[in-house]
Amino acid sequence: MHKHTTAQVVVVGGGPVGMLVAAELGHHGVSTVVLEANPETVDQPKAGTLHARTVQGLARRGHLRAPQGSDAALARPSADAFHFAGMPGLVITAPGTEPSPIVGRSQADLERDFEHRARARGVTVLRGHRVTELAPGPDTVEVTAEGPDGVRQFTAEYVIGTDGARSTVREQLGFAAETHAATVSALLGVVRLADPYRVPSGWNRTPRGWTIAGVNPYGHSRFFTIDFRGPHPDRHSPLTLAELRAEAERILGHPVPMTDPVFFSRFNDFARVVSDYRKGRVLLAGDSAHVHFPVGGQGLNLGLQDALNLTWKLALTIKGTAGKDLLDTYDTERRPVARRVVDNTRAQLALMRPDPGLDPLRELFTGLLGVSAANDHLANMISAQDTAYPPRTSDGSSWEGQFLPNLPLTTDEGPTDVIRLLQPGRPVLLLLGADQEAHRKQAEGWSHVLRTVRAGSSRQLPWDAVLIRPDGYLAWASDGGPLAGTLREWFGEP
Ligand SMILES: Cc1cc2nc3c(=O)[nH]c(=O)nc-3n(C[C@H](O)[C@H](O)[C@H](O)COP(=O)(O)OP(=O)(O)OC[C@H]3O[C@@H](n4cnc5c(N)ncnc54)[C@H](O)[C@@H]3O)c2cc1C
The missing domain is CATH 3.50.50.60 (FAD/NAD(P)-binding domain)
Structure with missing residues (x-):
């Protein structure tokens, strides 16, 4: 069985x-x-x-x-x-x-x-x-x-x-x-370059294609080629040293002796x-x-x-x-x-x-x-730092869905910041400033899901309370609609 x-x-x-x-x-x-x-x-x-x-x-x-x-x-x-x-x-x-x-x-x-x-x-x-x-x-x-x-x-x-x-x-x-069909053919070999100083280091364009080389004169180098004439007819056919050498010579216009391969890969731009x-x-x-x-x-x-x-x-x-x-x-x-x-x-x-x-x-x-x-x-x-997620509420703050950059904060327990507050992996209701009783009360019914933190910040901020998701994006800010509506939307009934 x-x-x-x-x-x-x-x-x-x-x-x-x-x-x-x-x-x-x-x-x-x-x-x-x-x-x-x-x-x-x-x-x-x-x-x-x-x-x-x-x-x-x-x-x-x-x-x-x-x-x-x-x-x-x-x-x-x-x-x-x-x-x-x-x-x-x-x-x-x-x-x-x-x-x-x-x-x-x-x-x-x-x-x-x-x-x-x-x-x-x-x-x-x-x-x-x-x-x-x-x-x-x-x-x-x-x-x-x-x-x-x-x-x-x-x-x-x-x-x-x-x-x-x-x-x-x-x-x-x-x-x-x-999907988008493949248009180029790329090769990667981790090889010893016998004449490393003749191979251009980094990203190199010629009228026939590209070589991208992380040249290591003392050991193995990572060596890529990109051929823009079209994808290889068989993406899964094994790459050989002879093929990589010939392609390097075609693109650079001079022989590129290489030996001792430890890794080969053939890929393309299929998306x-x-x-x-x-x-x-x-x-x-x-x-x-x-x-x-x-x-x-x-x-x-x-x-x-x-x-x-x-x-x-x-x-x-x-x-x-x-x-x-x-x-x-x-x-x-x-x-x-x-x-x-x-x-x-x-x-x-x-x-x-x-x-x-x-x-x-x-x-x-x-x-x-x-x-x-x-x-x-x-x-x-x-770097994906422009990533922002669509708002879920129609009357939300313009901050909803934005990533909250790390902020130094002070709490009764001492200095902290957003990165540290998120370590437990729970959403955080961050209350800045003195008059936060209304927000705290609205969140009481969801204390099994989120953590409420009162803190001070030396920065000028456009809101005085935010709900931070465990991945660092904002679910709510106090310049938007009522907190309880957002909490119900994200975490169900209290
Ligand atoms: C040459 C090259 C350079 C790259 N450079 C970068 C870079 O610099 N930065 C970057 O962000 N990305 C880069 N990438 C892309 C990156 O490698 C992939 O995006 C990454 O590997 C994706 O990780 P993954 O865990 O989704 O998939 P994978 O790494 O492919 O892992 C999938 C896993 O699933 C397992 N698996 C498959 N089928 C089954 C099955 N049926 N049952 C059980 N297990 C299975 C496999 O064994 C494998 O361990 C590069 C890719 C290539 C080809």
Whole structure:
């Protein structure tokens, strides 16, 4: 007989996004099982950059260290150099009260960190288990997986498909999607460059394509090529050293001797965003929901922010303390963000085309990167700091749906800030100023969900009370409609 396990949530796919989902659900006390096909984390040279909004979200949930000390109020914005469409000069800044806007951490290390946290919080992580079938019912979903000891069955109230671009969950449930066909062919090799000083370091455009090289004269280098003549006819055909060498020579116009490959990958700019992130009790997050060309290093960031948006809503729904339709806001909030990322990657690729006719346009864009308003617009887009969610109330404050930057605060217990207030993962009603009795009284009926904090701030703020969601976005501000209406909408009846 097959072994049968029940859990409130089964997470299919324990990559970095699935493991963060699991760590967060574990934190909220939701019984969770992760089914991951790989027996252990695979170190592949993929994402290595956490962008500002991901950094800020992870810091609020205690996954990254926040800046120390109450002098954060005096700190100046931090800045990091990046690129747009391979053009240097994009400066990504974050408020001085936030951690650095760019944090370098490989996706394999993130996956290990989140897995460690998930296990420590009581999540069952079953590696070597590949999900083959899902059968959704009205109250539960049946999941079948093949593991080292044979076939196993799981029953869950909800399933989250974080099983990557070729998602079994997406395919099995027949999620519809908007797609854009591939137009380019990209190769990646981690190789030894025999003549490293002849290979241009970084992003390099020629009339025949691009090379992107992280040159290491003493060891292995990461070497990418992009061919704009069209996608490879067989995306899954294995890449060879001879093909990578020939492509490098074609683009650079001279031989590029290379040896000793340790990793090869072939990819393209096929893009997909599913048309709904939820089908009943099954939800998608990360690459299973959206894929695009990896220019700007945004894919994993998008998925980690999906996880931070979804998990507290799902935990409240499972505990019966969510307002009607709260879980549906996961799709309405996150899907437009993914569509914008797909659009910006397509725009970047269009600007990267090797056609010399585009040279004046690239020069124009390079000039714009030097104009601070234009630079900020693009930097906030790539770092997702321009993310804001649609308001849920018609008479709401213009702050509803905006991300609240970290603020130094003083409370009776001493100095604190927004990042620290959000560590427990509960919504926070932050009351600033003296006359707050009315707001405090309205929130009394929801004390099982939120935490009310009275604090002082030395800043001039446009409101004197806000309701902060666990992911750092504002659900309500005191310059909008009545608090009780918002609380009922988000967390149900008191
Ligand atoms: C060359 C390259 C460079 C990139 N660089 C960046 C970057 O700099 N920054 C950035 O943000 N993003 C980058 N990305 C994108 C990033 O790698 C992905 O967005 C990220 O891996 C998505 O994480 P995920 O957890 O959603 O999916 P995945 O990492 O694909 O994880 C899915 C997991 O599900 C498991 N799985 C699959 N099917 C099943 C099944 N049926 N049953 C059980 N388990 C299953 C897999 O084994 C895997 O562990 C890059 C991508 C590429 C290709």
